[in-house]
Amino acid sequence: LKIPMELDPSTPFQQLFELRDDFDRNREWSTKVTKEINAVLTRIFLVPFCDVADMPSTARPRYIVTVELASAGLEASRELLTTKYQVILKRMQMWRPQEHLWEGHSGLSGGLFAKDVAILADKVPYLSFCYGRAAAEPAACKVTGDLKAAIVRQVKEKIVEWAGEVIIAKHQLLLRSINRQIKSEFSELFFQMVMTKSPVPQEFFVDVGQRYSDDVAKLVLVYEPVLGHLLQLTQGLKLDSQNISLCFSVLDFFTSHEATGKALISSAFWRPAGNAPGSAFESQCVLGGLLRLSSVSATLMQPSGQFYSDHELTNMEIATQFQIVQSSIQQVVERLSQVFRNLLRLSALTKHGVVEWLVDCFHRNSGRTKMINLLSASSPSLTSDGFFLNLSWVMLKLSEPLMGKALVIDPLYCVATTQQASEGDGIGPFVDFTKETRLANVSEGVARPALALGTTFNFKNHCFFLTHRCLSLGMTQALNTFEQVLRAYSQAREQMAGLPMDANSLQIRMLTSQIIGFKAHATHVELLNLCLSFYTTTAQWLVQLVTPPLDSAQELPVQLLAVPECLVENMADFAMFLRQKDTGTLENIGVHMNHLITFITVFMGNSKLISNPHVRAKLALLLSLMLPSGQGSEAQPTLSGEDFFYSHDVAKEHLIEALLKVFIDIEFTGQSFQFENKFRYRIPMYDILEHLWKIPTYRASIELLSEQAVQSYDGSEIPLFLRFINLMLNDATVQLDEGLQNLAKVKEVEDMQSSQQWPTLTNEERRAYLERLNEASMMAKNRNFLAMRTVRALAMITMDTRRPFVVPTLVDRLAAMLNYVLQHLVGAKRNELKVKDLQKYNFNPKELTKILVAVYLNLGHERAFCEALPRDQRSFSMDLLHQAEQVLRALREEDMVAELRHLAQRVQKCCDEMRVEEERYEEAPEEFLDPLMSTLMSDPVVLPTSGVSMDRVNIVRHLLSDMSDPFNRQPLTPDMLVPNTDLRRKIEEWKANRK
Secondary structure (H helix, E strand, O other): OOOOOOOOOOOOOOOOOOOOOOOOOOOOOOOOHHHHHHHHHHHHHOOOOOHHHHHHOOOEOEEEEEOOOOOOOOOOHHHHHHHHHHHHHHHHOOOOOHEEEEEEEOOOOOOHHHHHOOOOOOOHHHHHHHHHHHHHOOOOOOOOOHHHHHHHHHHHHHHHHHHHHHHHHHHHHHOOOOOOOOOHHHHHHHHHHHHHOOOOOOHHHHHHHHHHHOOHHHHHHHHHHHHHHHHHHHHHOOOOOOHHHHHHHHHHHHHHHHHHHHHHHHOOOOOOOOOOOOOOHHHHHOOOOOOOOOOOOOOOOOHHHHOOOOOOOOHHHHHHHHHHHHHHHHHHHHHHHHHHHHHHHOHHHHHHHHHHHHHHHHHOOOOHHHHHOOHHHHHOOOOOOHHHHHHHHHHHOOOOOOOOOOOOOHHHHHHHOOOOOOOOOOOOOOOOOOOOOOOOOOOOOOOOOOOOOOOOOHHHHHHHHHHHHHHHHHHHHHHHHHHHHHHHHHHHHHHHOOOOOOHHHHHHHHHHHHHHHHHHHHOOOHHHHHHHHHHHHHHHHHHHHHOOOOOOOOOOOHHHHEEEEEEEHHHHHHHHHHHHOOOOOOOOOHHHHHHHHHHHHHHHHOOOOOOHHHHHHHHHHHHHHHOOOOOOOOOOOOOOOOOOOOOOOOHHHHHHHHHHHHHHHHHOOOOOHHHHHHHHHHHHHHHHHHOOOEEEEEEHHHHHHHHHHHHOOOOOOOOHHHHHHHHHHHHHHHHHHHHHHHHHHHHHHHHOOOOOOOHHHOOOHHHHHHHHHHHHHHHHHHHHHHEEEEEEHHHHHHOOOOOHHHOOOHHHHHHHHHHHHHHHHHHHHHHHHHHHHHHHHHHHHHHHHHHHHHHHHOOOOOOHHHHHHHHHHOOOOOOHHHHHHHHHHHHOOOHHHHHHHHHHHHHHHHHHHHHHHHHHHOOOOOOEEEEOOEEEOOOOEEEEOOOOEEEHHHHHHHHOOOOOOOOOOEEEOOOHHHEEEHHHHHHHHHHHHOO
């Protein structure tokens, strides 16, 4: 291979020996200067430009390659400079330098001066070692002064020039080679340098690239084989691979110099070209193989390699491996973060390349947000969960400077596209949020937010929204997959129950390994802390946009209308994960509390700020995490040991109202599974209410809302607290009824299994019974747990807040519900609920009876309640109270027994009085009766859309749950009701005549 350059023979070495401007070019060079210069060139190029024997033994090379043109008497005159160049050129063109080797008796013979180095035939290795020897030359010399430093500097430049031309020519041949058999000596030397197996300095590999920094094509060509080899190394990596450190060392080199950084982001190995799928970021990018290093299974059809073995691992083995894996992942993420930081700081061009890489990666993997099952979670066209968990972690570390500060972030970024605006210092493109659902709906007549012409955004905006997009695709979706793996594990356990261990051990071990693998990565304390800090910062920013004090009538800031819903939903989903999983203690949780409580108080109850009630309900889950430790529901961890609710001024004024509003709003979330979802959301709301009930300020807020409800329960608008109570009664009624019914079904199947008929049944008949038992068991367990939580909250609130529960619109329903359940618990039907294992179904009849009786006693001094009990002719009898008394006596609740007797006396008195009144009005004309309840109306009103007259108490009770006319389903609100004064007058006259 010839040197690919045309040389001008008249001045090839003029620049090589160019001196300082103040150097006297016309004076004769002294013999000493000539000898020193020739000695320097001899040591650098290992060819004899002087008599080697005259050189000091400590400064002369032991091995020299002789060249025909060289002679001991060669002088460094300007006429012979061309000859010097020809000597070096001749040396580089030698095919077998060992045939021209001259070996002295002593001299420099190790490292850069070793024999095998002196006889290198390949040009790039030869020149690289020449550069190394030039760099090793002492900086000054008594004889030559500054002249030597100038010569060495320009010799290095000349070596880099020659090496660059040779490298480019060789790499061009490599690219044109079909089988790629031509090797790159530059790449080999580079990796030897990185592994510290070569004395060639890193400076050589930097300077070669720097020479072509203005010619991107040549710059990329220089480093293409290096990056190609790096890609190959990354593809086979595992968490315990030794090559991980080597790969990061290579990336550290490329991200530490402007030219090499430019080469990296301009190469074909930076990001996939064309229409490659999202998964190509793992297989075609030098960062991909490192980003996918994880304990999470690459696909859900295979186990986690770090936690799977032919034998079942012991707890000690799992714990040890868990710590090792977590430490390894953290180290990988730290190194990856440094790579990204280096590129972001290196230059505007590399910063642009990073943003472009991220945006492209997110765009090609946008399908991850649509992963709804285990099959789609393993899509070969998308990157893995491990990849995006690491990338989420990296983005969070890059966003750390933003955390805990008052952010100046422009939400209009979310309506921007690359075509509309450009970043302040030339960075783009943008993360596209234009198709995302907005957090707040645009009211009629309000213009949608738009980006002004010429708007610019700085990198803080990019970093903030890039991190949010990454969390949507990464952390959120990975946790969703984790939930699905947990469900698959539970289902496998249930389906294989009773089968031999050999039959299910393989699948169970695989799923177990996946679960532990997910936990090792996704629940790392640093990752969780960073997530929490970032979401807290987001919460602060959102509160800044609405600027309290809170006022539901105030106009929303236009900027808020640009914010995507996913920013808050991801935060809420993260909170749900923390609530459901024992993730350990998060560090410094206290610094987040006040900001999060403010955000939740401001946004949770305000449908103008967050339109989707499903998202606002999730914020209640986040709020429940802030209860002091031990205050949440059973088996539900909380994050705080300190009670921040005592001192939070915004919460003390607005939190109770916000909590009740979202409790009501989730009755209809607009989702097909809203019925089950509302129960899941309301359990943590009860936790919050129970805790706040103990704090006087919040209790006073509840009592105030209670009084307002009593004063205006029959007004034009249904009071907030009344709607809350109504829905709580609805929940209790459904939960208790379904819990009892399913227990009865369980009892039925259990009786069949223990009967003589069971052995006579066919396999299909038995299977049908078992399926019925499984379904009833799940429902009973769920509904009984929910019912106990709801009834306990009911008992708590009625302790001091009684009057709203006995208003005419609610008291009959409450009494009927209590009577119905108590009848099943203590009456003749109680035997239907005697299943074999009560605890298995979350059913504690004695405790439930005690709580229900507590509600009876709390309300027992209210005459309206005592009258409502016997009006329930379906379930109530005086014997019911006597039977409950016997249960309480068995529980040794003597105080409650005494109170219950007094209640029975009051109820008996009301029964006697009501019997007299019923006899008096028993033959009322049909037009005086409520068309739905068939009871005598006392305050008839006309429903405007259907024209039907109903008793106000009955239609308002209906409107508490359904704001529509019961006869034609048209919208109806209390303020639309028209008093039927004529009918009321007739009823009153009729009643007066009956007395």
